[in-house]
Amino acid sequence: MTGRHLPRRLALISVHTSPLAQPGTGDAGGLNVYVWQTATRLARRGVEVEIFTRATSSADEPSVEAAPGVTVRHVPAGPFDGLDKRDLPGQLCAFSANVLRAEAAQDPGYYDLIHSHYWLSGQVGWLARDRWGVPLVHTAHTLAAVKNASLAIGDTAEPMLRVIGEQQVVDEADRLVVNTATEGSELVDLYGADPSRVDVVVPGADLDRYSPGSKLAARAKLGLDPNDVLVTFVGRIQPLKAPDVLLRAMAPLIHADRTGRLRLLVVGGPSGNGAGLPETLIELAAELGVTERVTFLPPQAPDDLAQVYRASDLVSVPSYSESFGLVAVEAQACGIPVLAADVGGLCVAVADGVTGQLVAGHGIAEWTDSLAGLLADPDRLRAMGMRAAVHAEKFSWEHTTDALLASYDRALVGYRGVGGRGTGRFGLRRRRGRTRLTV
Structure with a gap:
């Protein structure tokens, strides 16, 4: 200085x-x-x-x-x-x-x-x-x-x-x-x-805490099936963060999944205008017929949150507005690709097509198509994850x-x-x- x-x-x-x-x-x-x-x-x-x-x-x-x-x-x-x-x-x-x-x-x-x-x-x-x-x-x-x-x-x-x-x-x-x-x-x-x-x-991001690690060990710690294909949402449960958009977009893919392995993990608690929304999301999952394939976890301490990221195949940030999007950077630092809304700082946090994908708007069909395209190509997801860890090093x-x-x-x-x-x-x-x- x-x-x-x-x-x-x-x-x-x-x-x-x-x-x-x-x-x-x-x-x-x-x-x-x-x-x-x-x-x-x-x-x-x-x-x-x-x-x-x-x-x-x-x-x-x-x-x-x-x-x-x-x-x-x-x-x-x-x-x-x-x-x-x-x-x-x-x-x-x-x-x-x-x-x-x-x-x-x-x-x-x-x-x-x-x-x-x-x-x-x-x-x-x-x-x-x-x-x-x-x-x-x-x-x-x-x-x-x-x-x-x-x-x-x-x-x-x-x-x-x-x-x-x-x-x-x-x-x-x-x-x-x-x-x-x-x-x-x-x-x-x-x-x-x-x-x-x-x-x-x-x-x-805290690059000492958020770093690549064993997916199997992370799932074992969290009690998750090692064979599942896991899409994860992390954040406060409120309309601004749009967890309902992700849930609706996942539903047709879950119904079409013959392996029974596709699962959505929602991690977070109610906030602001989202008071009571965890219950609303649970009701929405029931309405969509996907209750058995959606897991809800409360907010996690930082070290446990790192394990949540590592356990995931894809982390999604569907927010309507984000000044930056720390979740996107933390997930990428753990070597996990991110599917995010093309809004605010997420355009900086995520390298579109390189470390993840950005979706314009919040149309359910567009989100379903983007999820389907990424999940259908595990090799591409793994390659994105490796590039994501390198990309995140810029954000210390x-x-x-x-x-x-x-x-x-x-x-x-x-x-x-x-x-x-x-x-x-x-x-x-x-x-x-x-x-x-x-x-």
């Missing part, structure tokens, strides 16, 4: 989900993995990281030394239970107040930089940035305007409250970190972001950390305090450190 400005202490804000939560449960997913993996690696580079997240249990300690150089602060804001993510905007005042109090108890200049994750955290980071006089780096992870443009059937559009909140954070942040160049273009085109403040930082968390530190350097060098950012797409103009809606 010679010649770069390295923050001594980073305030990392993740309001709605803790990096200590199990991915695949509640609102925990790729964002949790991203926060934890980058925080621990930043700490190894000499940056002290303090993560602020909302307390969701009375058992949460106010401060937890989660790893060397990484502290997780559980911030009280609202009731522990029964608070949906859509209710959290009403608790941002309480959350922000407690974050500011934590800093006020320290010597002046305690934090050098703020990095907020998701728009709720960006709202808190914006306030803290102005109070502390340090730069704000923001990662959206998902964008309401993008999600609303490709809603799943039965899903609910993101509210205007979020769209406006995102616009405010885009206007205010000193640097905007995106997962792919496509996401950067979306920020510019849909939110009027200044391209000179956008940094592309590609997420990674060390590379991600390098790029984040470069973004932090630009934020520290270019920071000039509170100042106007012009007018965004929704007429939000900053005046003397405040934001107002112009008409």
Whole structure:
């Protein structure tokens, strides 16, 4: 890091989900993995990281030394239970107040930089940035305007409250970190972001944990038949992730399979608008007549998840929207090809025709045809898997950390305090450190 400005202490804000939560449960997913993996690696580079997240249990300690150089602060804001993510905007005042109090108890200049994750955290980071006089780096992870443009059937559009909140954070942040160049273009085109403040930082995978291994050993550990042909879905069970699309696409292939070996494995728990969906998927499997060929597993710890990938012949990511798609990279790192929707960052994560295949749209017939074509050629699948492991080596968390530190350097060098950012797409103009809606 010679010649770069390295923050001594980073305030990392993740309001709605803790990096200590199990991915695949509640609102925990790729964002949790991203926060934890980058925080621990930043700490190894000499940056002290303090993560602020909302307390969701009375058992949460106010401060937890989660790893060397990484502290997780559980911030009280609202009731522990029964608070949906859509209710959290009403608790941002309480959350922000407690974050500011934590800093006020320290010597002046305690934090050098703020990095907020998701728009709720960006709202808190914006306030803290102005109070502390340090730069704000923001990662959206998902964008309401993008999600609303490709809603799943039965899903609910993101509210205007979020769209406006995102616009405010885009206007205010000193640097905007995106997962792919496509996401950067979306920020510019849909939110009027200044391209000179956008940094592309590609997420990674834990390549020490996710690596090729024995398929037979993995199936034995998970209690799966060694002779099955296994297609796997991993993720939160919600309309956005489209597990129902995969289930419907698999059904005719299962009925046509005379060997009785074709099976779908669904790994994950309910989330957000997907509350109750595991039961809905079970009912759908019964309706389609494939109950006996579908296995449901709860969210898996990282080491067990690696075994899930290794046990699979093909991993599918049929999401309607993905800013990147960590599941796709993790599966490929284990040497497993991926069938994914041709959306968002999945176009970067998967090398179409080389390490897997991308499907345009979510038509069931198209997904069935793509599955049938891949599963009919085991030799091609194996070759894709070998190339997938090599492809995934480009996506390491060390590379991600390098790029984040470069973004932090630009934020520290270019920071000039509170100042106007012009007018965004929704007429939000900053005046003397405040934001107002112009008409």
